[in-house]
Amino acid sequence: MRIVVVGGVAAGMSAASRAQRFSPDARVVVFERGEYVSYGACGLPYVIGGEVDSFGDLVARTPEQMRARGIGVRVRHEVTGVDARAGTVTVLDRASGRTTTEPFDRLLLATGVSPVRPDWARTDLEGVHVLRDIPDGEALEASVRGARRACVVGGGYIGLELAEALRARGLSVVLLEKGPEVAGRMLDPQLQVQVRGELERGGVDVRCGVTVQGLTGRGRVTGVQTDAGLVRADLVVVAVGVKPNVDLARAAGVRLGKTGAVAVNARQETNVPGVYSAGDNTESLHRVTRRRVHIPLGLTANRMGRIAGVNMAGGDARFPGVVGTGIFRTFGLGVARTGLTQTEAQDLGLDAVSVDVTSTDHAGYHRTSRPIHVRLTAEKGSGRLLGAQLVGHNHLSVKRVDVVAALLGRRGTAQDLFDADLAYAPPFSGVWDVLLVAADRLH
Numbered sequence: 001m002r003i004v005v006v007g008g009v010a011a012g013m014s015a016a017s018r019a020q021r022f023s024p025d026a027r028v029v030v031f032e033r034g035e036y037v038s039y040g041a042c043g044l045p046y047v048i049g050g051e052v053d054s055f056g057d058l059v060a061r062t063p064e065q066m067r068a069r070g071i072g073v074r075v076r077h078e079v080t081g082v083d084a085r086a087g088t089v090t091v092l093d094r095a096s097g098r099t100t101t102e103p104f105d106r107l108l109l110a111t112g113v114s115p116v117r118p119d120w121a122r123t124d125l126e127g128v129h130v131l132r133d134i135p136d137g138e139a140l141e142a143s144v145r146g147a148r149r150a151c152v153v154g155g156g157y158i159g160l161e162l163a164e165a166l167r168a169r170g171l172s173v174v175l176l177e178k179g180p181e182v183a184g185r186m187l188d189p190q191l192q193v194q195v196r197g198e199l200e201r202g203g204v205d206v207r208c209g210v211t212v213q214g215l216t217g218r219g220r221v222t223g224v225q226t227d228a229g230l231v232r233a234d235l236v237v238v239a240v241g242v243k244p245n246v247d248l249a250r251a252a253g254v255r256l257g258k259t260g261a262v263a264v265n266a267r268q269e270t271n272v273p274g275v276y277s278a279g280d281n282t283e284s285l286h287r288v289t290r291r292r293v294h295i296p297l298g299l300t301a302n303r304m305g306r307i308a309g310v311n312m313a314g315g316d317a318r319f320p321g322v323v324g325t326g327i328f329r330t331f332g333l334g335v336a337r338t339g340l341t342q343t344e345a346q347d348l349g350l351d352a353v354s355v356d357v358t359s360t361d362h363a364g365y366h367r368t369s370r371p372i373h374v375r376l377t378a379e380k381g382s383g384r385l386l387g388a389q390l391v392g393h394n395h396l397s398v399k400r401v402d403v404v405a406a407l408l409g410r411r412g413t414a415q416d417l418f419d420a421d422l423a424y425a426p427p428f429s430g431v432w433d434v435l436l437v438a439a440d441r442l443h
């Protein structure tokens with residue numbers, strides 16, 4: 001059995017490791033067009049901000065370590081074509097320029113996403129960056145060293161993490177967002193305002209409702225031209241979203257879903273026999289809405305990869321789906337969400353009701369307790385939980401979102417949440433945790 005994996009980061013490496021462990025006789029080969037495999041891209045902003053010492057620290061396993069475990073890893077090898085009928089891929093060795101044809105019995109597409117680059121961002125100007133992989137991080141790091149004024153375009157979680165990182169490096173930062181508020185796709189408007197306030201307290205000049213028209217500069221960027229005037233900047237980071245890398249899938253005759261990502265079943269199988277897909281390039285089932293979604297995140301990629309690995313090696317594993325859980329930190333604030341916001345629920349035509357509770361994250365009399373805001377959303381009548389959003393001034397406090405995430409996967413109700421036997425001691429929560437208070441108001 002020869003298993004070929006395209007892409008060597010979260011999904012690809014999880015799949016390769018799992019397949020090899022499940023079926024030690026299988027020959028597993030990973031082709032990665034970049035130079036790094038098996039690293040935590042999520043840590044990139046923290047290297048820039050100085051909380052992680054080096055990009056090398058993000059690497060979990062080197063190609064040599066993977067080879068020692070019996071997995072054939074070939075970096076700087078790009079898969080440029082797939083012939084699913086013949087069971088072959090065409091591989092370009094980027095170092096030598098040579099092309100070879102490699103056979104497979106099972107093929108995994110774990111090709112990830114690419115950052116969206118609007119036309120205005122397609123430029124040779126120095127100082128203009130996206131952040132997706134370690135080489136992007138190294139290039140950004142080199143630019144940060146000589147820069148004084150940064151402009152981050154995009155108020156999603158990566159833009160916000162970068163704004164904080166660049167402030168930590170002593171740069172002035174302007175954050176531009178086209179929508180009416182930051183974190184617009186994660187939270188309801190009432191909570192977005194709190195995130196913006198924290199960014200401003202951190203010294204970020206946040207400008208929402210602003211559309212970028214172009215960049216200025218010769219050789220090096222000097223500014224960002226917007227419909228609200230020129231923003232001077234010698235460093236620009238573009239973080240306006242991602243799109244799934246599906247060229248190979250298309251070439252192989254693999255069906256894409258409505259989201260534009262690869263459509264798979266719960267075994268991570270595509271419509272083409274023997275061809276699997278996992279990770280950021282792949283759709284998943286939303287367990288609350290039962291719709292197909294494209295929510296590219298780290299745990300999802302690792303889990304899908306693991307499942308594809310087992311199945312390619314002859315086992316039977318199923319991906320249960322996602323509930324749309326996400327979390328990030330911006331300065332002192334932790335922000336988390338799971339399931340649906342009130343806005344999303346309404347847009348889907350659900351009869352939803354939300355309650356807001358502002359309290360302290362642990363016993364109010366405790367010196368270190370800080371404010372936390374929970375918005376809990378449920379279906380009217382049935383009380384079925386639909387989602388939760390949390391904003392907390394101790395950033396770790398919002399990790400309690402996981403309790404709701406676990407219940408959402410089981411179609412839990414507000415009553416189920418209220419009945420949960422949560423941990424309590426004064427340095428951790430109130431005796432009636434803020435989640436329980438919110439659930440009490442809903443059921």
Ligand code: FAD
Nearest residue numbers: 007009010011033041042078079111112279280297298301
């Ligand atoms: P990728 O990591 O994109 O890997 C795909 C690989 O495939 C790439 O290395 C690419 O070079 C390779 N490839 C593509 N096409 C070919 C080809 N034809 N031939 C050979 N190789 C190919 N997620 C979270 O859950 N929490 C976070 O806090 C978080 N923070 C993030 C911060 C940043 C800055 C970034 C960039 C991402 C963050 N993510 C976070 C997302 C998370 O990193 C991704 O979900 C995860 O990396 C996806 O893994 P993947 O293997 O599917 O894809």
